[in-house]
Amino acid sequence: MNTFSKTNLAVIANGRFQxxxxxxxxxxxxxxxxxxxxxxxxxDMVHFLPxxxxxxxxxxxxxxxxxxxxxxxxxxFLFVAVAIKAQxxxxxPFSSHSTQLIEEGDLIFVAQPQxxxxxxxxxxxxxxxxxxxxxxxxxGGETGPLYALEAIPHQGVTLTxxxxxxxxxxxxxxxxxxxxxxxxxxxxxxALRYVGLPYDDLFLPGDSAIYCSELVQISYVDxxxxxxxxxxxxxxxxxxxxxxxxxxxxxxxRGMTVPEGLPGTNPGQLSRHPQVTIIQK
Numbered sequence: 001m002n003t004f005s006k007t008n009l010a011v012i013a014n015g016r017f018q019x020x021x022x023x024x025x026x027x028x029x030x031x032x033x034x035x036x037x038x039x040x041x042x043x044d045m046v047h048f049l050p051x052x053x054x055x056x057x058x059x060x061x062x063x064x065x066x067x068x069x070x071x072x073x074x075x076x077f078l079f080v081a082v083a084i085k086a087q088x089x090x091x092x093p094f095s096s097h098s099t100q101l102i103e104e105g106d107l108i109f110v111a112q113p114q115x116x117x118x119x120x121x122x123x124x125x126x127x128x129x130x131x132x133x134x135x136x137x138x139x140g141g142e143t144g145p146l147y148a149l150e151a152i153p154h155q156g157v158t159l160t161x162x163x164x165x166x167x168x169x170x171x172x173x174x175x176x177x178x179x180x181x182x183x184x185x186x187x188x189x190x191a192l193r194y195v196g197l198p199y200d201d202l203f204l205p206g207d208s209a210i211y212c213s214e215l216v217q218i219s220y221v222d223x224x225x226x227x228x229x230x231x232x233x234x235x236x237x238x239x240x241x242x243x244x245x246x247x248x249x250x251x252x253x254r255g256m257t258v259p260e261g262l263p264g265t266n267p268g269q270l271s272r273h274p275q276v277t278i279i280q281k
Contacts, residue, residue, distance in 0.1 A: 101176070101279055101280060102136055102146065102176065102279075103136075103178065103184065104136070104137065104138060104142075104184045104185065104188060105135060105136065105137070105179065105182065105184030105185075105187055105188050105220075106135075106136045106176060106177065106178050106179075106279065107133055107134070107135060107136070107176075107177045107178070107179065107216065107270070107276065108133070108134050108136055108148060108165075108174055108175070108176055108177075109124070109125075109128075109130045109132070109133050109174070109175040109177060109267060109270075109271045110130065110131060110132040110133070110134075110169050110172045110173075110174060110175075110267075111124060111128035111129050111130045111131075111172060111173040111174075111175060112129045112130075112131055112171075112172050113129070113171055113172065113173075114129065115129050116129070116131055117244070117246040117247065117250075118131040118266070118267075118268075119131050119268065120238055120244055120246075121235050121236050121237055121238055121244060121247070122235060122266040122267070122268035122269065123268050123269070123272070124267070124268035124271050124272070125175065125177075125268070125271040125272045125278070128173065128175065128268075128271070130175070130267050130268045130271050131267060131268075132150070132152075132169070132212050132267055133150075133212050133213050133216055133267040133270055133271070134148035134149060134150035134160070134165065134212065135148070135149040135150065135187075135188060135191055135215070135216060135219070136148065136149075136162075137149045137159070137188050137191075137192075139159075145161065145162075146161075146162045147159045147160060147161055147162065148160045148161075148162060148165045149188065149191050149192065149195070149215075150165075150212055150215070151194075151197075151199055151200075151210045151211055151212045151214070151215045152199060152212065153199050153201060154199065155199065156196065156197050156198040156199045156209075156210070157191075157194045157195050157196060157197045157199075157210055157215060158195060158196075159195065173281065174281070175271065175278060175280075175281040176278070176279040176280040176281065177271060177276045177277060177278050177279060178276070178277055178279050179220060179228060179273075179275055179276055180275045180276070180277060181222050181223065181228075181275060182220055182221070182222055182223070182228055182275070183221055183222060183223050183225070186221055186225070187219050187220040187221055187228075188219075190218075190219045190221070191215055191216075191219035194207070194210055194215060194218075194219070197209060197210050198210075199211060200214065202251075202254070202256070202259075203234065203259065203264055204259060204262065204264075205231075205262060205263050205264065212267060213265040213266050213267045213269070213270050214264065214265055216229065216265075216270055217229040217231065217265040217270070228273075228275060229265065229270065229273060231263035231264055231265055232263070232264065232265060232266075232269055233260075233261045233262070233263065233264075234259055234260060234261060234262050234263070234264040234266075235260070235266070236258045236259075236260050237260065243258050243260060
């Protein structure tokens, strides 16, 4: 007892006891949520839990009861954080499991939690507020990194890492869909030729500037080399048939009339196309 007092030994013994207790709680949590925590090990959690108290630690000044409460709080907060993260990964079409479902040329549709100027005048599958579509492409083959080949404001037609797309569209729902009877290789290769072109924020016909669904519409061909998606009359009107104030003002500021009825496309319409089927959402 020259080096360690009885109090110090009691604190250390209690710390080890609490760690064993936490392990028991963790096993219980896994039984309650086996799907959420199936890939989480207790050893991973230990890194974030309070360390075992040492004789020189300030914890020696705390009561054993207070230390027990600190351990309980740490485990509860960590369990909640891990559960939320695991649930988020399971809901994402880009989780490690879901990416195995993805094939070259699949489409990812972005559905916003609330309507906006685009979704107010278009209709997405299952009435989702879909305002964007991108082509999924792996660079370097089947095992290569996954990118979104897309047309977006300020960048034009570009290749975006999937993680960047998810971060940019935080709060949105992603709907993974596949185009049936399509020559995916030729379609993606054709879409890649447009990389570097500016974004068409006027949504007009022609390929000198391109918007998101237009990139898909002009690129996708079937196995006979025919276009998969036809153009449709552009819609800038709401359910009542009235052109919305947003688009009236948008084109007025540019000295233009609203191009209602001109040939075009929109992401909601593509999501409802009979050749496009849902893989995951």
